[in-house]
Amino acid sequence: MITFYLIIAALLFGIGVLGILVRRNVLVMLMCLELMLNAVNLTLVAFSRLHANLEGQIFVLFVMCVAAAEVVVGLAIIVNLFRNFYTVDVDIANGLKN
Amino acid sequence: MDYELITAFIFGLLMLGVALGVIVARKPFASALFLLATLLLMAINFALLSADFLAVLQIMIYVGAIAVLIIFMVILLGAGNKPNEIASSGCACFLNISSWLDGFFDSSSKLEFISEWFQRLVAQGLISQLLTLAFKFFLVLLFSIGLSALLYFSTDWEITLPAVERTGSIHELGRVLFVKYTWVVEFIAILILVAIVGAVMLAHEEKQPLLPGRGLKAKQK
Amino acid sequence: MLLSNEHTLLAIPLLPLIGFALSFIIGQKSGKQLSGIIATSCVLLSFLLSCSLFAALLTENSKLQNRLAEIPEFTNKLNLAFSVLLGDWFVVGAVRTSFELLFDNLSAVMTLVITGVGCLIHVYSIGYMKADAGRPRFFAYLNLFVFFMLLLVLSNNLLLLFVGWEGVGLCSYLLIGFWFKDPNNAKAGQKAFIVNRIGDAAFLLGIFLIVTQVGVLDFASIAESVQVINPRLIEIIALFLLIGAIGKSAQMPLHIWLPDAMAGPTPVSALIHAATMVTAGVYLIARMSFLYVLAPQVELLIAVLGTLTALFAATIALTQNDIKKVLAYSTISQLGFMFMALGVGAFSVAIYHVVTHAFGKACLFLSAGSVICACRHEQDMRKLDCGLWKKMPETFVAYLMAALAIAGFPLTAGFFSKDAILWSVFSSKTLVSEFLIFDVLLTKILFGVALFTAFLTAVYLLRSVVLIFGKPDAGAKVQLATISPATDSSEFSVVRWSRTANLTMLVPILVLGFLSLGFGLVAGSWLMEFLQAENLAIEKSFEILSSTVAVVGIALTAVVYFYYRSWVEQLLNIKLFSRAHKILLNKWYVDELYDLVIVRPLSLLSNICKFIDKFVIDGLIQLGAALVNLAGETLRELQTGKISFYLVSLFVANLTLLVLIFILKLP
Numbered sequence: 002m003i004t005f006y007l008i009i010a011a012l013l014f015g016i017g018v019l020g021i022l023v024r025r026n027v028l029v030m031l032m033c034l035e036l037m038l039n040a041v042n043l044t045l046v047a048f049s050r051l052h053a054n055l056e057g058q059i060f061v062l063f064v065m066c067v068a069a070a071e072v073v074v075g076l077a078i079i080v081n082l083f084r085n086f087y088t089v090d091v092d093i094a095n096g097l098k099n
Numbered sequence: 100m101d102y103e104l105i106t107a108f109i110f111g112l113l114m115l116g117v118a119l120g121v122i123v124a125r126k127p128f129a130s131a132l133f134l135l136a137t138l139l140l141m142a143i144n145f146a147l148l149s150a151d152f153l154a155v156l157q158i159m160i161y162v163g164a165i166a167v168l169i170i171f172m173v174i175l176l177g178a179g180n181k182p183n184e185i186a187s188s189g190c191a192c193f194l195n196i197s198s199w200l201d202g203f204f205d206s207s208s209k210l211e212f213i214s215e216w217f218q219r220l221v222a223q224g225l226i227s228q229l230l231t232l233a234f235k236f237f238l239v240l241l242f243s244i245g246l247s248a249l250l251y252f253s254t255d256w257e258i259t260l261p262a263v264e265r266t267g268s269i270h271e272l273g274r275v276l277f278v279k280y281t282w283v284v285e286f287i288a289i290l291i292l293v294a295i296v297g298a299v300m301l302a303h304e305e306k307q308p309l310l311p312g313r314g315l316k317a318k319q320k
Numbered sequence: 321m322l323l324s325n326e327h328t329l330l331a332i333p334l335l336p337l338i339g340f341a342l343s344f345i346i347g348q349k350s351g352k353q354l355s356g357i358i359a360t361s362c363v364l365l366s367f368l369l370s371c372s373l374f375a376a377l378l379t380e381n382s383k384l385q386n387r388l389a390e391i392p393e394f395t396n397k398l399n400l401a402f403s404v405l406l407g408d409w410f411v412v413g414a415v416r417t418s419f420e421l422l423f424d425n426l427s428a429v430m431t432l433v434i435t436g437v438g439c440l441i442h443v444y445s446i447g448y449m450k451a452d453a454g455r456p457r458f459f460a461y462l463n464l465f466v467f468f469m470l471l472l473v474l475s476n477n478l479l480l481l482f483v484g485w486e487g488v489g490l491c492s493y494l495l496i497g498f499w500f501k502d503p504n505n506a507k508a509g510q511k512a513f514i515v516n517r518i519g520d521a522a523f524l525l526g527i528f529l530i531v532t533q534v535g536v537l538d539f540a541s542i543a544e545s546v547q548v549i550n551p552r553l554i555e556i557i558a559l560f561l562l563i564g565a566i567g568k569s570a571q572m573p574l575h576i577w578l579p580d581a582m583a584g585p586t587p588v589s590a591l592i593h594a595a596t597m598v599t600a601g602v603y604l605i606a607r608m609s610f611l612y613v614l615a616p617q618v619e620l621l622i623a624v625l626g627t628l629t630a631l632f633a634a635t636i637a638l639t640q641n642d643i644k645k646v647l648a649y650s651t652i653s654q655l656g657f658m659f660m661a662l663g664v665g666a667f668s669v670a671i672y673h674v675v676t677h678a679f680g681k682a683c684l685f686l687s688a689g690s691v692i693c694a695c696r697h698e699q700d701m702r703k704l705d706c707g708l709w710k711k712m713p714e715t716f717v718a719y720l721m722a723a724l725a726i727a728g729f730p731l732t733a734g735f736f737s738k739d740a741i742l743w744s745v746f747s748s749k750t751l752v753s754e755f756l757i758f759d760v761l762l763t764k765i766l767f768g769v770a771l772f773t774a775f776l777t778a779v780y781l782l783r784s785v786v787l788i789f790g791k792p793d794a795g796a797k798v799q800l801a802t803i804s805p806a807t808d809s810s811e812f813s814v815v816r817w818s819r820t821a822n823l824t825m826l827v828p829i830l831v832l833g834f835l836s837l838g839f840g841l842v843a844g845s846w847l848m849e850f851l852q853a854e855n856l857a858i859e860k861s862f863e864i865l866s867s868t869v870a871v872v873g874i875a876l877t878a879v880v881y882f883y884y885r886s887w888v889e890q891l892l893n894i895k896l897f898s899r900a901h902k903i904l905l906n907k908w909y910v911d912e913l914y915d916l917v918i919v920r921p922l923s924l925l926s927n928i929c930k931f932i933d934k935f936v937i938d939g940l941i942q943l944g945a946a947l948v949n950l951a952g953e954t955l956r957e958l959q960t961g962k963i964s965f966y967l968v969s970l971f972v973a974n975l976t977l978l979v980l981i982f983i984l985k986l987p
C-alpha cells in the first residue's frame with residue numbers, strides 16, 4: 002500500500018513539473034510548485050508511516066513552513082513583476098536576452 | 100474488503116485528477132480552485148496515513164493561508180486582463196457580490212429576487228457552465244473510483260501496514276520536535292521572519308498622487 | 321707638455337665628438353656661422369694634438385732605439401706605441417673586449433691625414449655652406465664623422481674598429497642624403513648604406529670566426545696567436561674581412577654606391593669619399609697584415625681584384641661628363657691601385673698611396689666644388705667651356721697640380737707612391753697561385769694592366785682639366801655672371817661672393833695642391849721608413865719607364881683636347897668606338913645588371929613575404945578570431961531571456977544528470 006502512495010506522489014510531482022514547464026502564467030507556475038512540494042510531503046509521510054518513525058512528519062512540518070515563506074516572497078516578486086510589466090506572462094521578462 | 104485501501108485508491112486518484120486540472124484549466128482562477136481541491140484531498144491522504152496533526156496543519160497552512168494568498172493574487176493581478184484594469188476586475192467582483200447582497204436584503208420578496216437572479220443566470224448561460232463543470236467533476240470522480248477498483252482487484256497489494264499506535268499524535272510530535280529539533284525550530288522561525296521582512300520590502304510601493312490636490316500637498320511638504 | 325700622452329690620445333677622438341654636440345646645440349640657437357667655427361676649431365685642435373703626440377712618439381721611439389743599440393744581442397725590430405685603456409666593454413667567458421686606443425706608426429700616419437685633411441675641408445666648408453640653412457647639422461655630422469674615423473684608426477681591437485666602421489657608414493649615409501628633400505639624394509644615401517651593410521655582414525662573420533678561433537680581439541693578441549689557426553680558416557677569415565673592405569672601399573662588385581654618393585655636398589665627397597672613409601678598407605687590411613701574409617690565395621684575389629677594379633673604373637672615367645662622376649671613378653681606380661699593393665704584400669706602399677691620394681683627390685674635389693659653385697651648379701663638363709682658367713686662376717692652378725700628381729707626373733707625390741706600387745707589383749715574389757702555372761707571368765700581366773691603367777688615369781684627368789678650364793669654344797653654353805654660393809634649393813638667393821668666403825674656399829685648395837706636389841720629395845722616403853716598408857730600391861730604368869708613360873699620357877691628352885677636339889668626335893663616329901663609348905658611358909651596365917639579378921628577385925621575394933604575412937599569417941589569426949566570434953554568436957542564441965526556456969533547460973539537464981548517475985551509473 003505504501004507503493005501506491007509513492008506512485009501517487011511521484012505522479013503528482015510529475016504533474017507539477019509538467020505544469021511549470023508548460024504554463025506561462027507565473028501564478029499558475031507557483032501553484033504547480035506547491036503541487037511538487039505537496040508530493041514530496043506525501044512521500045515523506047508515507048515513509049514515516051512505513052518505518053513508524055516520527056522524523057518524517059517533522060520534516061514535513063518544516064517543509065510546510067518553508068513553503069509558506071517561499072510563497073510569500075514569491076508573491077511579492079510577482080507583484081513587482083506585475084507592476085513593471087503589467088502582465089504576469091513570465092516570458093515578458095527577457096532582459097537577459099542575448 | 101480492505102476499506103482502507105479502497106479509500107486510499109479513491110482519494111489518491113481523485114487528487115491526481117484534480118491536479119491535472121490545475122495545469123489544464125484555461126483560466127488562472129480555475130487553476131487556483133483546482134489547487135485548493137488538491138490541497139484538501141492531500142490533507143485527507145495525510146489522515147489516511149495516520150498523520151492527523153499534519154492533516155490539520157495542511158488545511159491550516161496550505162489551504163487556509165497559501166491557497167488563499169494565491170487566490171488573492173489571482174484576483175488582484177487580474178491575471179490575463181489588460182493593463183490598467185487591475186482595480187476594475189477585482190472591484191467588479193466585489194461590487195457584484197455586494198450589490199447582490201444589497202438587492203437581497205432590500206428586496207421585499209426574497210423568493211422572487213432569488214428566482215429572478217436564477218433566471219438571469221440561466222439567460223447568461225452561467226448555469227449551463229456550472230452544470231458542465233459539475234459534470235466534469237463527476238466524471239473525474241467516477242473515473243477515479245473506477246480506476247481504483249480496477250487497481251484493487253487486479254494487483255495483490257501489500258496490505259500489511261505495521262499495526263502501530265496513533266503515531267501522528269500531537270503529543271509525540273511535540274515531544275520530538277521540541278526536544279530533538281529545538282534549534283531547527285528557532286531557525287525556521289528566523290527564516291519566516293526574514294521572509295516577512297523581504298516580502299514587505301519587495302512589495303513596497305511608492306505612493307502615487309491620485310488627485311491633483313494630494314499632489315500639491317505632497318510638494319508643499 | 322700640458323697633457324700626458326694618454327690624455328692627448330684620448331682627447332684626439334673626443335674633441336670632434338664634443339664638436340658634434342656643440343655644433344648641434346649651439347649652432348641651432350645662435351648664428352649659424354658659429355657652428356662652422358666650432359666644428360673647425362675642434363678638428364684643428366685635434367690635429368694639433370695629434371701632431372704633438374706624433375712628435376712625442378718620435379722622440380720616445382728614438383730614445384728606445386738608442387737604448388736598444390747599446391744591447392748588441394738584441395736584433396729584433398722593436399717599435400713604440402702609445403695606448404690608453406678606458407675600461408672593459410664586455411667580458412663574456414674567455415672573450416674580453418675593452419675600450420682601448422692605440423697610437424702606433426700606422427695609426428699616427430692615418431690620424432694625421434684624417435685630422436689634417438679634415439681640418440682643411442672644414443675650413444673650406446665654412447665658405448661652401450655659407451648660405452645653407454642646414455649648416456649646424458652639416459658641421460655636426462662632419463665632426464661626428466671625424467670622430468668615428470679616428471675611432472676606427474685609433475682602436476686597439478677589431479670590435480672598436482667595427483664600431484668606427486659602422487659609424488662612418490652612418491655618417492656617410494647622413495651626409496650623402498644631406499639635402500634630403502630631393503628623394504634622389506635620399507636614395508643615394510640608402511644605396512651607400514645598404515651596399516656597405518653587405519660588406520659589414522661579412523666583416524662581422526670574420527670577427528666571429530676570429531673570436532671562436534683565437535678568443536681575443538685586439539690586434540697584438542691576434543698577431544701572437546695567428547699561427548695557431550687552421551690555415552684554411554685563416555684564408556676564410558681573410559676573405560671575410562676582405563669582403564668588408566670591398567664594401568667600404570668600393571671595389572668591383574660593391575663599387576656601385578660611390579658614384580651615386582656624389583649627390584652629397586662636395587666637401588662630403590672630398591672628405592669621405594676621397595680621403596678618408598674609402599681608405600678604411602685599405603687600413604683594415606694593412607692593420608691585419610700579419611693575417612694576410614698567411615693567406616696567399618686571398619692575397620692573390622686582392623691583387624687581381626684591385627687591378628681589375630682599377631682598369632674598369634679608369635675606362636668608365638674616360639667617358640663621363642659629370643665632373644664629380646669622373647672624380648668618383650678616379651677614386652675607385654686609385655683604390656684599386658691601393659688594393660693591388662695590398663695584394664702583393666706591400667702594405668706600407670698602399671698606405672703611402674692613401675696619403676698622397678688623400679691630398680690629391682681632396683684638392684680635386686674641392687676645386688671642382690668651387691667651379692660648381694661659381695657656375696651655378698652646372699656639373700656637366702661639356703657645358704663649362706668658358707675659359708675658366710682665366711676667370712678662376714687659383715682654382716685652375718690647384719686643380720692642375722692635383723691632377724698632375726694623381727696622373728703621376730714625375731717628382732710629384734702621386735708619382736712616387738704610384739711608382740712604388742708598380743715596382744712592388746713588378747718585382748713581387750710573394751704572389752702565389754695554385755691555379756696558374758707561371759707565377760712570374762701573373763705578376764707581369766698584372767703589372768702590364770696596372771701600367772695601362774696609369775696611362776688611362778693620365779688621359780682622363782687631363783681630359784677633365786681641359787674640358788673644365790679650357791679656352792672657350794664657339795658656342796659656350798654657360799655665361800659666368802656672378803659667382804653664387806652653394807644654396808639649398810629652399811633658400812635660393814644670388815649673393816655676391818664675399819672675400820672672406822672666397823678665401824676660406826681657396827686656401828685649403830691651394831694648401832692641398834702644394835702638398836700633393838711636394839710631399840713626395842720632402843717626406844716620401846721618410847714615410848716609407850716610418851711605416852717599415854721593404855724592397856724600396858727601385859731600379860732607375862723602371863722609374864724612367866713609368867714617368868715616360870705618365871708624361872706621354874698627359875701631353876697627348878692635353879694636346880688632343882686642347883687643339884684637336886674635333887678628332888675625338890670623329891673617332892667616336894666610328895661604329896666600334898661609339899659602341900664602346902656607349903658601354904663605358906653606361907658604366908658597363910653594372911647597375912642594370914644588379915637591378916635585374918639581385919634587386920628584382922629580392923623585391924619579388926619581399927612582395928611574396930608581404931602577401932604571406934598579410935593573408936596567411938594575419939589570416940590565420942583573423943580566422944581564429946572569426947571562429948571565436950562565430951562560436952559566440954551561435955551560443956548567444958541560447959540566451960533567449962525567456963524564463964520558461966531556462967526552466968526547460970534546467971529540467972533537461974537535471975534529467976540527464978539523474979540518468980547518468982542512477983541508470984548508467986557514471987560516478
